[in-house]
Amino acid sequence: MVVGEVTVTPTEAIEGIVERAHQAYLAWREVPLHKRVEPMRRLKRLILKERHAIAELIAREQGKPYIEAMIVELFPPLDVSAFLMYEGVRLLQPRRVRSKNPFFSDRRSTYYFHPYGVWAVIAPWNYPFTIPMTQLMALVLSGNAALLKPSPLTPLIGAKVEDLFKRAGFPEGLVQIVQGGAPQGEAMLASPLVRGVIFTGSVPIGRRVAEQAAKTNKKVILELGGKDPAVVLADADLKHTAQGIAWAAMVNAGQTCASVERVYVERRIYEPFLNALREELAHIRLGHPMSQETDMGPVVARFQRERVQKHIEDACAQGGRILLGGRVREEIGELYHEPTLIADATDAMLGMQEETFGPLVMVQPVDSAEEAVRKANASAFGLTASIWTRDPRKAQRLAPLLECGSVSVNSHIVAYGDSYGVWGGFKDSGVGRTHGEFGLYELVQPQYVSEVYTGKPELWWYPYSERVHRITDWLMEFLAEPSLKLGGKTLRRLLPEMRYLTRHFSPLKMSGGFLRYLR
Numbered sequence: 001m002v003v004g005e006v007t008v009t010p011t012e013a014i015e016g017i018v019e020r021a022h023q024a025y026l027a028w029r030e031v032p033l034h035k036r037v038e039p040m041r042r043l044k045r046l047i048l049k050e051r052h053a054i055a056e057l058i059a060r061e062q063g064k065p066y067i068e069a070m071i072v073e074l075f076p077p078l079d080v081s082a083f084l085m086y087e088g089v090r091l092l093q094p095r096r097v098r099s100k101n102p103f104f105s106d107r108r109s110t111y112y113f114h115p116y117g118v119w120a121v122i123a124p125w126n127y128p129f130t131i132p133m134t135q136l137m138a139l140v141l142s143g144n145a146a147l148l149k150p151s152p153l154t155p156l157i158g159a160k161v162e163d164l165f166k167r168a169g170f171p172e173g174l175v176q177i178v179q180g181g182a183p184q185g186e187a188m189l190a191s192p193l194v195r196g197v198i199f200t201g202s203v204p205i206g207r208r209v210a211e212q213a214a215k216t217n218k219k220v221i222l223e224l225g226g227k228d229p230a231v232v233l234a235d236a237d238l239k240h241t242a243q244g245i246a247w248a249a250m251v252n253a254g255q256t257c258a259s260v261e262r263v264y265v266e267r268r269i270y271e272p273f274l275n276a277l278r279e280e281l282a283h284i285r286l287g288h289p290m291s292q293e294t295d296m297g298p299v300v301a302r303f304q305r306e307r308v309q310k311h312i313e314d315a316c317a318q319g320g321r322i323l324l325g326g327r328v329r330e331e332i333g334e335l336y337h338e339p340t341l342i343a344d345a346t347d348a349m350l351g352m353q354e355e356t357f358g359p360l361v362m363v364q365p366v367d368s369a370e371e372a373v374r375k376a377n378a379s380a381f382g383l384t385a386s387i388w389t390r391d392p393r394k395a396q397r398l399a400p401l402l403e404c405g406s407v408s409v410n411s412h413i414v415a416y417g418d419s420y421g422v423w424g425g426f427k428d429s430g431v432g433r434t435h436g437e438f439g440l441y442e443l444v445q446p447q448y449v450s451e452v453y454t455g456k457p458e459l460w461w462y463p464y465s466e467r468v469h470r471i472t473d474w475l476m477e478f479l480a481e482p483s484l485k486l487g488g489k490t491l492r493r494l495l496p497e498m499r500y501l502t503r504h505f506s507p508l509k510m511s512g513g514f515l516r517y518l519r
């Protein structure tokens with residue numbers, strides 16, 4: 001069904017678009033932070049005002065149910081805009097450096113946070129609004145400009161994102177759209193004026209993007225695929241766990257980078273858990289994304305449906321038991337795939353190794369929590385994971401053992417929803433971070449400015465002398481292992497050299513510095 005049409009951006013036009021963005025950036029970076037907040041506030045209000053139309057466009061173009069679009073695509077940008085306007089502005093202010101190094105006690109040092117310039121934001125189709133919108137918000141607040149290239153499967157939502165930035169009153173050219181696929185993405189990356197890229201998508205394309213970006217030394221952030229595990233311990237609340245995993249496995253028809261695809265369950269509760277999960281999944285209603293009766297819409301395209309079918313066939317051939325689903329519901333439409341539950345999954349199955357990215361969840365019994373963690377980590381991916389237990393001590397012991405960017409306990413994918421959370425993966429799931437404090441600092445270049453006005457030459461400047469050798473040696477011993485005892489010894493050694501040292505340092509400040517160094 002045709003939802004609308006857009007014009008593909010000719011690749012020859014991209015250098016001009018980048019140049020306009022660069023000009024916009026040069027003016028925008030001079031705008032003080034508190035002024036950058038004004039269009040951000042208008043953008044937030046526009047999103048709120050137009051939320052129903054935006055959710056409907058997402059439902060029609062991408063296929064997630066309207067209410068799900070409201071929850072997972074509209075909430076995060078609204079929350080992130082609030083985070084940026086309050087916390088973001090604070091985090092980006094110049095900040096004093098509290099150095100304890102005694103050599104630098106007589107000066108003032110400050111961190112400044114500078115934008116990079118123009119960024120390419122290359123986005124996927126599965127969360128076509130929240131992903132680029134939140135990334136662009138953080139980019140512009142921190143003084144950057146950006147070009148958004150949405151997925152060719154969701155170009156209208158991309159166009160809507162650009163339209164919102166324009167109407168919010170951000171300067172002309174600061175956020176522009178480039179419509180198209182790989183050729184347009186590659187043309188953006190070829191430009192030396194593009195100084196950074198946030199790529200969200202698959203692992204192979206992510207690698208390619210990083211290779212291309214390296215040619216002009218761009219900053220690279222990669223948000224890539226996942227194969228998220230859920231670890232279900234024997235003391236878990238079965239109903240709650242089944243409810244949570246059913247949602248986390250099937251949200252957006254399973255087309256979520258962080259959807260639960262592998263479940264490791266302690267053997268003692270294996271069968272009761274399977275029953276509980278089957279019951280929850282059986283209640284999911286497939287249907288048109290605009291219907292209020294729908295829990296799950298279609299997959300985005302045929303290739304998605306085929307990948308799910310391939311993983312199901314492979315699991316069945318290797319002894320997997322289909323407990324629910326398994327079929328495409330042709331009577332609703334060729335892209336409506338049933339929520340599918342496979343029990344007795346083994347490590348060798350494709351669906352336990354490769355990203356399925358569809359409405360399929362596979363469950364495997366394990367003998368202990370340790371075995372579950374080992375299996376959860378035995379993957380090239382490491383986006384997020386969840387632990388399901390009533391025991392906080394167990395959860396807190398196991399969570400740091402999981403090799404992934406975030407862990408939710410008795411829930412899943414919480415880090416994306418909380419604007420204070422950080423988003424990103426270990427291993428093949430990504431490089432760098434978006435969201436929260438750490439995500440914001442990825443978008444700026446910290447600059448260290450050190451000021452001294454004493455007029456004294458540094459101790460380490462020419463000429464080198466026998467005295468400098470001696471003093472350097474004593475100070476090195478103290479700085480490497482500062483202790484009261486060594487401090488006393490160093491002080492006794494330095495006393496006869498005080499007159500010389502005051503040529504280089506203010507004695508009071510340096511003594512204070514030495515005391516602070518005894519941490």
Ligand code: NAD
Nearest residue numbers: 123124125150151181182185201202205223224225226257
């Ligand atoms: P994809 O890698 O096929 O495409 C992503 C984007 O890259 C699209 O805009 C595409 O047009 C563009 N692209 C393709 N070839 C390119 C090239 N050579 N140079 C530059 N750009 C190019 O991914 P997709 O199918 O759109 O999205 C699904 C994937 O994204 C899944 O693997 C999913 O796990 C991942 N994803 C990750 C996150 C995360 O936050 N970690 C979020 C959403 C999706």
